[in-house]
Amino acid sequence: MKKLLFRSCIELTNHRLTSSALRNFSRSKISKPLVKPFARTFHLNDSEMKRPLNEYVHLHDLFIRELKPGSRPIDKNTHSLISPVDGIMAQHGDLRKGTVFHVKGQDYNIEEMLGSAQAAEPYLNGHYFILYLSPSHYHRIHCPVDGIIKRQWQLGGRSYPVNTLGLRYGKRPLSRNYRVISELDVNGKHLAIVKVGAMNINTIELTHNEERLYKGDEMAYFSFGSTVVLLCENGLLSQTDIEENSEVRVGEKIALLNQKETTS
Numbered sequence: 001m002k003k004l005l006f007r008s009c010i011e012l013t014n015h016r017l018t019s020s021a022l023r024n025f026s027r028s029k030i031s032k033p034l035v036k037p038f039a040r041t042f043h044l045n046d047s048e049m050k051r052p053l054n055e056y057v058h059l060h061d062l063f064i065r066e067l068k069p070g071s072r073p074i075d076k077n078t079h080s081l082i083s084p085v086d087g088i089m090a091q092h093g094d095l096r097k098g099t100v101f102h103v104k105g106q107d108y109n110i111e112e113m114l115g116s117a118q119a120a121e122p123y124l125n126g127h128y129f130i131l132y133l134s135p136s137h138y139h140r141i142h143c144p145v146d147g148i149i150k151r152q153w154q155l156g157g158r159s160y161p162v163n164t165l166g167l168r169y170g171k172r173p174l175s176r177n178y179r180v181i182s183e184l185d186v187n188g189k190h191l192a193i194v195k196v197g198a199m200n201i202n203t204i205e206l207t208h209n210e211e212r213l214y215k216g217d218e219m220a221y222f223s224f225g226s227t228v229v230l231l232c233e234n235g236l237l238s239q240t241d242i243e244e245n246s247e248v249r250v251g252e253k254i255a256l257l258n259q260k261e262t263t264s
Helices: 002-013 018-028 029-041 058-064 110-114 117-123 164-171
Strands: 080-081 089-092 102-105 107-108 126-134 140-142 145-157 179-186 190-198 204-206 218-222 226-232 237-240 246-247 253-257
Touching: 018 058, 029 058, 058 145, 058 226, 110 226, 117 190, 126 253, 145 204, 179 204, 204 226
Parallel strands: none
Antiparallel strands: 080 253, 089 126, 089 246, 102 107, 126 226, 140 218, 145 179, 179 190, 190 226, 204 218, 237 253
16 A cells, blocks of 8 residues: 555556645655655665755655766766666567557557657667656666757647556557657767656656767656657667666666767
């Protein structure tokens, strides 16, 4: 029961009023007594947190916690694509024309994900990664590779679940959720970082101001439950180095860039 309550405060519900109440509660000092039980329930590693547990003023403060410098070593290989988040690699594969994503029994069209056929076109025949973050995970998002932001836009006015059950039973949850897309130029190739918000409360906070980002730079954080989708243009990657359903952390290599594309 305790775990269900904590999870609800982070992932919210599929009802706007209930979600608003949980959101307000988790951001209130009333929730402070739940900080330590939350940390114990989800086995959070307080030794890597930037602040001690007793300094977090409410549950939301803990949820968007920062880590001590060096807690997430960044893979030093010049040609590596790293995980932008701590999470589960739910799925990855090739982006074929016609069918793009198959998540828990549902197909997702890349045009719906990005908002138009024009936005989707560069990624056809490329590769995608879907990373799911649970309440136990660190919820800040980092840049997976050196690149320049060429475009950034928001889509979606209504949210649906992005947890495992939501992906399975929700009606096109990834394509309808509020999302913020950051499109990078990586030596002439496109890479889209799609940050998908949780149910009902659309809270994705950007934390960068620069157009040029380096691998490991913080980009944003999720205020509530979340999923990240990486879309890679054909030719950007030479190989992938991650298994589906495996745990991954920020900074760990998930793929290798095509060296012909990274030597210019």
